[in-house]
Amino acid sequence: MKNKTVLVGIAALFGSFAALARPSDASNRAVVLTFGTTTSRLTLPAVTFQLVEGTEGGIGVAAARSCASADPCVWLAGVSLPSGARITGLELEACDDDSASKVSFGLRRHPAPMQDGVPIVIGASTGIADTPGCALFPVSADHTVDNAANSYVAEVAAVPGVNVRFGALRVAYELQVSPAPTVATFGDVPTSHPFFQFIEALAASGITGGCGSGNFCPDAPVTRGQMAVFLSKALGLHFPD
Numbered sequence: 001m002k003n004k005t006v007l008v009g010i011a012a013l014f015g016s017f018a019a020l021a022r023p024s025d026a027s028n029r030a031v032v033l034t035f036g037t038t039t040s041r042l043t044l045p046a047v048t049f050q051l052v053e054g055t056e057g058g059i060g061v062a063a064a065r066s067c068a069s070a071d072p073c074v075w076l077a078g079v080s081l082p083s084g085a086r087i088t089g090l091e092l093e094a095c096d097d098d099s100a101s102k103v104s105f106g107l108r109r110h111p112a113p114m115q116d117g118v119p120i121v122i123g124a125s126t127g128i129a130d131t132p133g134c135a136l137f138p139v140s141a142d143h144t145v146d147n148a149a150n151s152y153v154a155e156v157a158a159v160p161g162v163n164v165r166f167g168a169l170r171v172a173y174e175l176q177v178s179p180a181p182t183v184a185t186f187g188d189v190p191t192s193h194p195f196f197q198f199i200e201a202l203a204a205s206g207i208t209g210g211c212g213s214g215n216f217c218p219d220a221p222v223t224r225g226q227m228a229v230f231l232s233k234a235l236g237l238h239f240p241d
Contacts, residue, residue, distance in 0.1 A: 049075035066165035101161025186216035
């Protein structure tokens with residue numbers, strides 16, 4: 001890579017990095033990194049849902065949940081995703097062999113402070129008449145996560161039926177680079193610069209303060225020391241306790 005493109009290339013790369021997730025087992029020093037703008041999935045197993053209405057049957061195969069009451073059962077689970085991530089869909093893992101029953105699911109946001117839910121996905125279900133059996137049931141969505149303004153809750157509902165149960169709900173999402181501001185931070189990176197959005201993302205994230213005198217120096221080469229700063233700040237690297 002030519003020197004003049006090194007810094008802007010690094011900016012484009014880090015514009016797509018997400019937060020670093022670490023395993024709960026302190027003895028496991030490996031890290032799991034989700035990055036880029038490809039689709040990822042947050043899996044909510046059925047056992048993580050809390051029953052809030054109805055009476056459920058015993059937990060079945062693969063820890064699936066089912067309903068045993070005459071009225072519908074309703075389960076809720078909190079959804080935690082990084083702010084700025086774009087939710088692109090839900091996918092229910094369920095079984096439905098009953099032509100008179102179904103499993104429905106959805107996602108809503110609750111604006112702060114403590115307001116009623118606003119649907120993001122509503123009305124999705126396994127269907128009634130087609131009794132599709134055990135399958136994955138996808139539905140599309142389009143919502144950008146804002147954790148400062150909202151909390152997020154997934155909902156699954158079911159009525160008693162022959163082999164009507166659910167095993168998990170998956171939330172599909174993509175990490176996004178923040179939209180470009182209208183005013184440039186650095187004097188040598190105007191809003192018309194092809195890497196403006198990515199360089200601004202680096203600056204807004206505290207990964208870089210530029211090269212001094214209000215400039216970013218987008219055509220300057222990067223030293224190994226500067227690269228260490230970029231990587232450490234972008235990934236939140238630290239020594240294990």
